[in-house]
Amino acid sequence: MKFADWMSAVQDRTETALAALLPPADALPGRLHDAMRYAVLGGGKRVRPLLCHAAGAVFDAPAAELDRAACAVELIHAYSLVHDDLPCMDDDTLRRGKPTVHVEYDEATALLVGDALQSLAFQALTEDGAPSCQSRLSMLALLAQAAGSRGMAGGQAIDLAAVGQALTLEELEQMHIHKTGALIRASVLLGAHCGHADEDAQKRLAHFANRIGLLFQVVDDILDAEANTATLGKTAGKDAAQNKPTYVSLLGIRQAKALAGELRDEALAALAPFTGRGERLAGLTRYIVERTF
């Protein structure tokens, strides 16, 4: 299967799996369920589910298991976007080309949507499935750590504290390793877990995931600086407007692009021992970079 076809296929099956997992909009409380579906369905590039499936492909993991894991990470990601967009955080009105949840519904509903999506993410991983019981507990632990105060939520807190601050490149990296990196890493490792990857392979994939997590952020910063709102589907240029440190503000656009190239090469090198089985992960690495060039 061509890479683009594989990507569409994973995006489609993720949409289907998410739609089945989310409570129907006519189940009480209807407004909350409607808003949860609004927040999750019909948008997004599904980068984390793609990474999950691509990592699973290295070990021939069963697709149904990967769907479950992919939904779990995507629900954590979706909840973080809803909370991130709230007035007390980034105060954003546009996301994936649509009004943000608190604009379309209201702030209190958006708060609860995020809260309930987080619960649903963990619930998804508790459902009966093929991976051993112990393996599913490890996956739940992995996701909880990645989402929590030493992962994504912690990264948001570091981000808050960094507004208006002059960060070093190292401090910026630390922020992103938490803020986006933790969940990207979890996506890859959850996919590997579904295929019973051994410890050695997991270590290699963790290194790959660390590189790709930073790569993703560098690219995001470049896009935010260069793109206009219509292409991006969210308000562009917000980082500069909010005086947030970014790779572009620290390095300039040219050097940020050079860094993206380096991270891509390091990520691809980490995949070398998997030979052809790492093909989807390599494809995703290139895909992430190509968005900027």
Added chain:
Amino acid sequence: MKFADWMSAVQDRTETALAALLPPADALPGRLHDAMRYAVLGGGKRVRPLLCHAAGAVFDAPAAELDRAACAVELIHAYSLVHDDLPCMDDDTLRRGKPTVHVEYDEATALLVGDALQSLAFQALTEDGAPSCQSRLSMLALLAQAAGSRGMAGGQAIDLAAVGQALTLEELEQMHIHKTGALIRASVLLGAHCGHADEDAQKRLAHFANRIGLLFQVVDDILDAEANTATLGKTAGKDAAQNKPTYVSLLGIRQAKALAGELRDEALAALAPFTGRGERLAGLTRYIVERTF
């Protein structure tokens, strides 16, 4: 051990277990971890941990396992209070006699505190322990359902929609079965799980928990109507001020107290088959009611 001594002992060991589970305030990001500890430690009656330990006592469940489960439900409860107090929800400034988290820190931090406490609750249940792997997965599923859109978060959404509405007694009950009842039920059932309760016993306890969940809410409404802010440790009379339907506004204080008495009797009756082993659960039932009389 006398009931009051048992209660203090459980409260103390819960405090110790929570303090050990929460990341230290000097771990990065410090402000977030400091705020998480502020939100959870040094306050609260720990009703849910007490219920968890009391249910575990019916089946001689190991105390260390009960601590873990008790921490998990208390963290979910604590996160819900932090989010509940936010300006876009109840806009409360006082909780457990202290300024609420968004007042003491800031709104964005309070949002992240709640988010990270929820992740930590699930993480707590993934840690190695004596209950079988399958049993721990069931406990995680139970907690996720109780916290989510068909449980506590759903109850909050129903509550939001009910402000200024004239509810029937049945609709009010539906709201509370979700809003407080789901987590109360989870507390009791998690405790039972730690002691490998059979299905029959779990069903009986679920019925007990449903009664006690409503009892708890009826008592809360009576307290809110009668107590002053100093005794309550949170802003009193808010429900009436916000035009929220309560058992007192629907039934009047006298009938609300009669309902509390009925619910207490039904809860105690559900415990009868456990004979003396249900002693702690019976003690808690009486304790909840005595707060009002």
